[in-house]
Amino acid sequence: MTESAERYTANIVDTVIFRSLGKPPNQHVESLKQAVAAASTELWVPPAIYRELTDSSQEPPQNPYLDSGVADGWIRVASPFSGNRETPYESVSDPVQQAQHLADGYLNEQSKYPETNNWRDASVVALAVRLFEENTRIRVITHTADENLARACARIPPEFGYHNIESRYYNPPQTAKRRFPTVESLSWRGE
Amino acid sequence: MSYDTEHVRNAGDGPARITGLPTFTALLTNPDLADLYTQVRQEAGVTAPELIEEANVSKKTVYDYLHRLEQAGLVVETDADGTGATSRYEAAAFELALTIRGIEVSVTPELVAVIARAKEYPVITRVCDDNGVVAFALAHDLIKAHSEGELTIRQIAELTDLSTGTVYDLVEAVYAIHDLGDDAEEPTTYSPADVANDELSLESTDE
Numbered sequence: 001m002t003e004s005a006e007r008y009t010a011n012i013v014d015t016v017i018f019r020s021l022g023k024p025p026n027q028h029v030e031s032l033k034q035a036v037a038a039a040s041t042e043l044w045v046p047p048a049i050y051r052e053l054t055d056s057s058q059e060p061p062q063n064p065y066l067d068s069g070v071a072d073g074w075i076r077v078a079s080p081f082s083g084n085r086e087t088p089y090e091s092v093s094d095p096v097q098q099a100q101h102l103a104d105g106y107l108n109e110q111s112k113y114p115e116t117n118n119w120r121d122a123s124v125v126a127l128a129v130r131l132f133e134e135n136t137r138i139r140v141i142t143h144t145a146d147e148n149l150a151r152a153c154a155r156i157p158p159e160f161g162y163h164n165i166e167s168r169y170y171n172p173p174q175t176a177k178r179r180f181p182t183v184e185s186l187s188w189r190g191e
Numbered sequence: 192m193s194y195d196t197e198h199v200r201n202a203g204d205g206p207a208r209i210t211g212l213p214t215f216t217a218l219l220t221n222p223d224l225a226d227l228y229t230q231v232r233q234e235a236g237v238t239a240p241e242l243i244e245e246a247n248v249s250k251k252t253v254y255d256y257l258h259r260l261e262q263a264g265l266v267v268e269t270d271a272d273g274t275g276a277t278s279r280y281e282a283a284a285f286e287l288a289l290t291i292r293g294i295e296v297s298v299t300p301e302l303v304a305v306i307a308r309a310k311e312y313p314v315i316t317r318v319c320d321d322n323g324v325v326a327f328a329l330a331h332d333l334i335k336a337h338s339e340g341e342l343t344i345r346q347i348a349e350l351t352d353l354s355t356g357t358v359y360d361l362v363e364a365v366y367a368i369h370d371l372g373d374d375a376e377e378p379t380t381y382s383p384a385d386v387a388n389d390e391l392s393l394e395s396t397d398e
Contacts, residue, residue, distance in 0.1 A: 016344060019359045052355060105392050111342045113333070114293055116349040143378070145362075147340030154381040155389050167381040172338070172372025174363050179378050189380060 007137045007164075009188050011036075012044045012127050012153075013180075014144035015052045020176040023064040032181035036074045039186040043075045044131065046123035050077045078127050085119045095133060095160045100126035102159065103152045110148040121149050125156050132162040139164040139188050143180060145173035166190075211263025215285075218265065218303055219324045222316070223248050226307035227256045231266055232282035232300050239278060247310075289325065294350065296329045305331060305368050312364035314357060326351055334362055338371035 021028040036043060045066065053065045069075030083097035085104065092098050103122035108115045128140045142153040142165070150169035157165050168185060170176040179185060217224050223246075230245060231237055239257060243250050257280065260266035269279050287298035306327075309315040318327045333347045344362055348355045366372055 015355070016359060016362075019356075020363075102391060106389070107343060107346070109390065109392055111346060113336075113342055113346065113350060116346045118343070118346065121343050121345050146337070146343035146345075149343050150379070150381055151386045151389055154383050155386040155391060158383040158387075159391065163383050165383065168378040169381065170378045171375075172366040173344075173359075174366060175372070176378075179376070185378060 007139050007188075008135065009039070009041045009139045009141060009186075010044050010131050010135075011041050011186050012046075012124055012131075012140060012142045013049075014124055014142075014146070014149070015049050016145040016173050017143050017170065017176045017180050018053055018065040020145075020170075020174055021065075021181065022177070024068050028177045028181055029069075033069070033072070033074060035181050035183050035186055039183045041186050042073075043069070044078060044127060045075065046078050046120075046127045047080045048120040048123045052120065078130065081123065081126055081130075085117065096126050096130045099129040099156050099160065102156050103149075106152045106156065107148055110151070121146065122152075124149060125152050128153060128157050128165060129160055129162065132157060132160070132164075139166075141165070141186065141188065142167045143170070143176070143185070144168075145170045145176060147171065211259070211265075214259045214263035214265065217259070219298065219306060220319065222307055222309040223252070224256050224259070225303045225309075227253065228260055228265060228282060229300070229304045229307045231260075231280045232284075232304075235281045236269065236279045238280070242280075289328070291325065291329050292350070294329065294332075296325070296332050298324075298328050301369070302328055302331050305365060308364070308368050312360075312368075314360040314364055318353065318357060318361060322351075322353065326353070330358065330361055331365060334358075334365040335369070335371065337362065338366065338369075 021032060050063060050066060054061050054063045066075055070077060081096060081100065083092060083094065089098065089101040092101060100119065100122040103125035104118040107118040107121055124142055124144065128142060131138055131140055142150070144150050144153070147169050150167045153167035154165055166189060170179055218228055227242060227246065230242060239253065243253050246253050257266060261268060265283050265285065266280050267283060269281050282300065284300060289296045289298070306315060318330065330347060330351045330353060333342065333350060336342055337344065337347060344358055345355055348358045351358070
């Protein structure tokens, strides 16, 4: 068995990609489900992204974009992260929390606009680091329509010794409905 | 939302002065008027009959709008073929510059072109009605900056006080109307080697 075949590939997906695909059932989501199975992977989302796509006006709240995929087992929602943005970086020792702080700061450094709270964006990077921390033989692919977040996803995990990451950037965002649900986009390229 | 108006001015080779502030305001709130102005801007030298053929409003309304735009200095009648037989129209460029929370925002014909598509993209009317044209103009500028990779969609939401869901809908509309983004068949893939030189601060993000 090759090294490639032995490694599990996890795909972390940002909100904008699911919004581009639309609410299931539809052809884009069906194509995605088939591509996930063909690529032998799973889609992961941080809790913050699950909440962002949740319709809280329903009782109980429902997630029209993700719940069916979660129930079918091909979308996985990560358990909540510990720590918060108010905790100073210097007092944090957990690599996952450190990564989230670094991503938050990186996104402000890359932007010419006033500083913002980037904790939800940074959760994508944090989840990547957590998956590396918890799995020895893993590769991670991230998917977003924000260029700076895409760069953060490739830039920050190596700070913790994790280099098996590829970060896909969809521009314009609405093309994700066509470019994302493919075996190629969900598979490790190793370029 | 507080803001300072720095200046309103004509841009390019338009007439010297925009005189009709009510019409200028209507241009930002009336999609049909915005659509007519945008058509004149995109087809310099267009005639009234040509505009009537493409318009979503009545012949009478087209002439009324042309008159209003002309009175306001936003459209000028020209004699492009030199015969004087047919009235032809050209749009005057303009720019309204504002500063909101330290961010420069511009109200330009490009913004009017988006408002002209409000019936196609309901989120445009929703944001203009609920948050005001200035907030919409800010979002419009930031979405263009997003297409250049300068900030994230969630950063736009925070800077505009709009919900992320609303910003996602606006992003899709503005990208489509302005044909922003690249034409590549595949997404861009970054590996650690591609971004190894990006600076990373280890300072606290705590304010």
